[in-house]
Amino acid sequence: MNIRLRKILEDVFSDLTKTLLVVLTIFIGTFSFSTILNSYIITDREMDKSYQATDPYNFVLTVNGFDADFVKNVENIDNVKQVEPRKTEMVQTDANGNLFETEIYVIDNFEDIKICTFDIPDKDIIPGTYEALIESSSCTVANNHKGDTITIRKDGMDYKLLIKGEIKADGTDPAWMHDRIYLYINRETAKRLNIDNNYYNILFTVKNPELTENTIQSVRDLLEKNGYEIMGIYINEKNEHPNASQMNSIIFLFEFFGILSVVLSAILIVNVISSILKKQTKQMAVMRSFGAGDGQITGMYVLFVVIIAGFSTIIAVFLGKAASKLFSSVIASLLVFSIVDYELPVWAYVAESFVGTVIPVLVSLIPVRKSLKITVDKGLRDYGTTDNRIRGYKLFSKIKNTKVQMGIKNALRTPKRLISSMITIMIGGAILMSSVNLRASLEKTYSDILDAYTFDAQIILKDEYPDEFFEDVLNTEDIESITNIKVKYNEKMQPENVQLIYDNSKNISVLNIKYRQGTNIQEAYLKSISRLEGKTGVLKSNTVMNAEDIYNKHLLTISSFLTFASFLVILVGVISLISICGISLAERQREIGVMRAIGGKNRDIYKIVVYENLFISILSLFLALLMSMPITHLSTDLFGKLFLGGALSKTVSFSGILIWTAVSLMIPVIVSVVNAVRLNKIPVKNMLSYE
Amino acid sequence: MKEQILLENINKEYMDGRNVLNNINLQFEKGKFVAVLGESGCGKTTLLNIISGIDRPSGGKIMFNELELSTMSQKELTRWRGKNIGIVFQFFQLIPTLTVLENVMLPMEFNHVYDKETRRKKALELLEKVNIAECGDKMPQSISGGEQQRTAIARALALDPDFIIADEPTGNLDSKNAEIIISLFRKLVKEGKTVIMVTHSEELAGYTDRIIRMKDGKIQENE
Numbered sequence: 001m002n003i004r005l006r007k008i009l010e011d012v013f014s015d016l017t018k019t020l021l022v023v024l025t026i027f028i029g030t031f032s033f034s035t036i037l038n039s040y041i042i043t044d045r046e047m048d049k050s051y052q053a054t055d056p057y058n059f060v061l062t063v064n065g066f067d068a069d070f071v072k073n074v075e076n077i078d079n080v081k082q083v084e085p086r087k088t089e090m091v092q093t094d095a096n097g098n099l100f101e102t103e104i105y106v107i108d109n110f111e112d113i114k115i116c117t118f119d120i121p122d123k124d125i126i127p128g129t130y131e132a133l134i135e136s137s138s139c140t141v142a143n144n145h146k147g148d149t150i151t152i153r154k155d156g157m158d159y160k161l162l163i164k165g166e167i168k169a170d171g172t173d174p175a176w177m178h179d180r181i182y183l184y185i186n187r188e189t190a191k192r193l194n195i196d197n198n199y200y201n202i203l204f205t206v207k208n209p210e211l212t213e214n215t216i217q218s219v220r221d222l223l224e225k226n227g228y229e230i231m232g233i234y235i236n237e238k239n240e241h242p243n244a245s246q247m248n249s250i251i252f253l254f255e256f257f258g259i260l261s262v263v264l265s266a267i268l269i270v271n272v273i274s275s276i277l278k279k280q281t282k283q284m285a286v287m288r289s290f291g292a293g294d295g296q297i298t299g300m301y302v303l304f305v306v307i308i309a310g311f312s313t314i315i316a317v318f319l320g321k322a323a324s325k326l327f328s329s330v331i332a333s334l335l336v337f338s339i340v341d342y343e344l345p346v347w348a349y350v351a352e353s354f355v356g357t358v359i360p361v362l363v364s365l366i367p368v369r370k371s372l373k374i375t376v377d378k379g380l381r382d383y384g385t386t387d388n389r390i391r392g393y394k395l396f397s398k399i400k401n402t403k404v405q406m407g408i409k410n411a412l413r414t415p416k417r418l419i420s421s422m423i424t425i426m427i428g429g430a431i432l433m434s435s436v437n438l439r440a441s442l443e444k445t446y447s448d449i450l451d452a453y454t455f456d457a458q459i460i461l462k463d464e465y466p467d468e469f470f471e472d473v474l475n476t477e478d479i480e481s482i483t484n485i486k487v488k489y490n491e492k493m494q495p496e497n498v499q500l501i502y503d504n505s506k507n508i509s510v511l512n513i514k515y516r517q518g519t520n521i522q523e524a525y526l527k528s529i530s531r532l533e534g535k536t537g538v539l540k541s542n543t544v545m546n547a548e549d550i551y552n553k554h555l556l557t558i559s560s561f562l563t564f565a566s567f568l569v570i571l572v573g574v575i576s577l578i579s580i581c582g583i584s585l586a587e588r589q590r591e592i593g594v595m596r597a598i599g600g601k602n603r604d605i606y607k608i609v610v611y612e613n614l615f616i617s618i619l620s621l622f623l624a625l626l627m628s629m630p631i632t633h634l635s636t637d638l639f640g641k642l643f644l645g646g647a648l649s650k651t652v653s654f655s656g657i658l659i660w661t662a663v664s665l666m667i668p669v670i671v672s673v674v675n676a677v678r679l680n681k682i683p684v685k686n687m688l689s690y691e
Numbered sequence: 692m693k694e695q696i697l698l699e700n701i702n703k704e705y706m707d708g709r710n711v712l713n714n715i716n717l718q719f720e721k722g723k724f725v726a727v728l729g730e731s732g733c734g735k736t737t738l739l740n741i742i743s744g745i746d747r748p749s750g751g752k753i754m755f756n757e758l759e760l761s762t763m764s765q766k767e768l769t770r771w772r773g774k775n776i777g778i779v780f781q782f783f784q785l786i787p788t789l790t791v792l793e794n795v796m797l798p799m800e801f802n803h804v805y806d807k808e809t810r811r812k813k814a815l816e817l818l819e820k821v822n823i824a825e826c827g828d829k830m831p832q833s834i835s836g837g838e839q840q841r842t843a844i845a846r847a848l849a850l851d852p853d854f855i856i857a858d859e860p861t862g863n864l865d866s867k868n869a870e871i872i873i874s875l876f877r878k879l880v881k882e883g884k885t886v887i888m889v890t891h892s893e894e895l896a897g898y899t900d901r902i903i904r905m906k907d908g909k910i911q912e913n914e
Contacts, residue, residue: 397790397793400807402789402793402796402797402800403800405788405789405793406786406788406789409788409789410788413787413788590784591784591786591787594780594784594786595786595797595801596769597743597745597772597778598773598778598797598798598801598846598847598849599769599770599772599773599774599798599801599802599850600769600773600797600801601766601769601770601801602766602769604801683745683746684745684746685740685745685746688745688780688784
C-alpha cells in the first residue's frame with residue numbers, strides 16, 4: 001500500500017475519538033441537509049401532484065332548487081370539460097352529547113366521480129341508503145370508523161348512518177385541525193335526510209383555463225334562461241391545494257434550517273479538523289524537513305477528510321432518505337395529501353454528496369493551509385502547550401481563584417476557535433429559545449383572541465330572523481345576552497383558497513350568545529341549539545371552548561414541526577458544545593500530565609476543565625439570549641402573517657431560557673467530567689511523552 | 692532519621708515484552724547530587740519515572756523511608772509526590788496561561804499549603820533564589836529558555852521537597868544556561884536537598900557527587 005495512504009489510514013484510526021467526532025459532525029450536517037432537502041422535494045412535488053390528481057374544479061356555480069338531472073344540458077357548453085353537481089350540507093354529528101361540525105357531500109354517482117375525486121378502494125363500500133363514507137382524517141374527531149353508526153342531527157331530527165368505509169380525500173381541509181367531520185352520501189340518503197336542493201353546487205372543469213370567464217358566463221346564461229337563480233360563483237384561480245400556504249411556510253422553514261445546519265456543521269468541521277491538525281503540526285514539520293511539498297501534505301490531509309466525509313456521507317444520505325420519508329408522510333397526513341412517489345431526482349443525491357464531501361474538504365483546507373504556514377523550525381519545536389497566545393490574561397489574572405482563572409484563560413487560548421464554537425452553540429441556543437418564544441407568542445395570541453370574545457357560543461342559522469324571534473325561542477334564564485348579526489350566506493360557506501366572484505346569497509343570522517355566569521356552557525349551548533332546531537335550521541355552531549381546542553391543535557402542529565426542524569440545529573449546537581469541551585481537553589493532555597506530576601489531584605483537573613467549559617457555554621448562553629430576541633421578533637411576524645393574518649403578541653418564555661441554561665450548564669460539566677476521568681486514567685508518564 | 696529512597700529488585704517490562712529495567716537496586720540519600728548517565732533507550736527516564744511515582748514497576752519494591760510506594764494508590768502517590776518530590780522537565784513544561792509567579796504558586800495551591808499571601812511570598816523567595824525575581828509577572832513565553840528552566844526549578848521547590856528529579860534539565864539549553872542550572876542544583880544540594888539528574892553529558896555529570904551508569908536497563912556502574 002502507498003505509504004502516504006497508509007499514514008492517513010493510521011491517522012484515521014489512531015485517535016478514534018476525534019475521528020468519530022469528525023464523522024459525527026459531517027454526518028449531522030449532511031443528515032440534516034439531506035432530510036430537509038428530500039422532504040422539501042417530496043412534499044412540494046407530491047402535494048401539487050396529489051391535488052391535481054383529484055381533478056379540482058375550475059369554478060363552481062351555486063344555484064337554488066337545482067335538479068341534478070339538468071347537468072347534461074350544461075355539459076355541451078364550449079370549453080366545459082367535466083360537470084358534476086355536488087350538494088354540500090352542513091349538519092352536526094352527535095357523539096355522546098358533543099356536537100361536531102359535519103360537512104355532508106351528496107354524490108351523484110359514486111362510480112363516476114369526475115371532479116374533486118377520491119379513490120374508493122373497494123366497490124363494496126359504495127354507500128347505499130342511510131349509509132355514508134367518512135374521510136379518513138375525520139375518523140379521529142368523534143372516533144367513528146368503518147362499521148360504526150354515526151348520529152346526524154339535522155333540523156332537530158336525529159338520523160343514523162352506517163359508515164360503510166373510509167376514504168382519503170386529498171385537498172380537503174384537515175379535519176383533525178378543525179374538529180370537523182366529512183361524510184359522503186348518495187342522493188337517496190340526502191332525500192331521507194331532507195336535504196333540500198337549495199345552494200346546490202355545480203362543479204366545473206374547463207379545457208382552457210384562460211377562457212374560464214367566458215365559460216362561466218355561458219353557463220350562467222343557460223341556467224338563468226332555464227329559471228335557475230344563481231346564488232354565488234366561486235373561481236379556483238390559484239388551482240392549488242387549500243393548504244398550500246401552510247406548505248409554503250413549511251418550505252421556507254425547510255430552506256432556513258437546511259442552510260443553517262450546513263453552515264453550523266461547516267464551522268464545526270473547521271474546529272474539529274483544526275484540533276486534529278494541531279496534533280499533527282510536528283509531523284507536518286518533519287515531513288517538510290525531508291522534502292514534502294505543501295501540495296503533497298495538503299493532498300494527504302484532504303484525503304484524510306475525503307475518507308471520513310465519504311463514509312459519513314453514505315450513512316447520512318441513506319438515513320436522510322429514510323428520515324425524509326417519515327417526515328414527509330407526517331406532513332402529508334397533517335395537510336391532507338397523498339404521497340405516491342418517494343423517489344428523489346439525481347440532482348438531490350449530487351447536492352447531498354456535495355454538502356457531505358466537497359464542503360468538508362473545502363473548509364478543511366482552511367486549517368490545513370494555516371498549519372502549513374508554521375515554519376519547519378517552529379513545527380519541530382512544537383510540544384503542544386508552550387506556543388499559545390493568551391488574550392486578555394492580565395484582566396483575568398485578577399481572579400483570585402487560580403482554577404477559575406486557569407479555566408477562563410484556557411478558554412481564551414484559541415480565540416478563533418472559541419468564537420466559531422460560540423457561534424454554533426449560540427445559534428443552537430437562539431433557535432431553541434426562539435422556537436419556545438414563538439410557541440409562547442402563539443399561545444398568548446390565541447389566548448388574547450379568546451379573551452376578546454364577548455360571547456360563549458356562536459350559532460349560524462340558515463335564514464335571517466329578527467331579534468324578537470330569538471327572544472321568544474331562546475327565552476331561558478341561562479342566557480345573559482344575544483347579539484344577532486346579519487351576514488351573507490356565502491360569506492360563511494365559502495370554501496378556502498377560492499375567490500367568490502358573484503354573491504347573490506341571502507342574509508342569514510349569526511347569533512353570538514353570552515350565558516350567565518356559573519352556567520354550564522356546554523349544556524346551555526346544547527339547549528339553545530335544540531330550541532332553535534325546533535323552529536329553524538342550524539348551519540354551523542360552536543362554543544368558544546371548542547374554538548380553544550381547535551387553536552390548541554393548531555398550536556400542536558406548529559410547535560411539533562418547529563421542534564423537529566429546530567432539533568437538528570440544536571443538535572449541531574449541542575455537538576458543538578460537546579466537541580469544544582472534548583477538543584480543548586484532549587489538546588492539553590500534556591499540560592494536565594504536568595499538573596498531575598507536580599501534585600495536581602483529579603478534582604483539581606476536573607475543576608479547571610469544568611470552569612473552562614462553563615465559561616464558554618455561559619458566554620454563549622448570554623449571546624444566544626440576545627440573538628433569540630431578533631429571531632423571535634422576525635419569526636413571530638412571519639408565523640403571525642402565515643397562520644393568523646396578523647402580528648402575534650410577542651412573548652419571551654422563560655422555559656426556553658431555562659432549558660438552554662440547563663443544557664449549557666449540564667453538558668460542559670458532564671463532558672468535562674467524562675473526559676477528565678478518561679484523561680486521569682492515562683498514566684502521567686504517557687501524558688508527558690512528547691510523541 | 693535521614694530521608695532516603697530505596698529501590699529493591701526493580702523490574703519494568705512493557706506490554707510488548709521489552710524489559711526496560713532489569714533488577715535495579717539503588718539507594719538515594721538526602722543531600723546528594725546524583726547523575727544518571729547512559730545512552731538513549733537504556734532506561735534512565737523510566738527509572739526517574741518510577742522513583743517519582745509517575746510510573747509503576749512491574750516487579751520489585753520502592754521504599755520512601757518506611758513507606759512502600761509500589762503499593763500506594765494513584766491518589767496517594769499524587770499526594771506523596773506533591774509533598775516529597777520536585778520534578779524538572781527537559782522542556783520546562785510551564786503552564787502557559789499563568790505568570791511565572793503563578794506557576795510557582797500552583798503546586799502550593801494544589802496541595803493546599805499556606806494562605807494566598809504566604810504562597811505569593813514563598814514563590815517570590817523561590818524566584819529570588821533562582822535569580823529571576825524580576826520575571827514574576829511575565830508570561831512563560833516571554834522569557835528565555837534558561838529563565839523558564841529556572842522557573843521550573845523554583846516550581847519544583849515550591850513544597851520544599853527533599854528530592855528533586857530532573858530529566859535532562861539542560862538538554863534544551865545553551866552551555867551558559869546549563870552551567871547556571873547546574874550551579875543552582877549544587878546550591879540546593881548544599882542546603883540538604885537530593886538532586887537526581889538524568890543527563891547525556893559526562894561533563895555535567897562531573898559536577899555531581901555520584902554517577903550511576905546504565906546500559907540496557909541495568910546498572911553498569913554505581914560510584
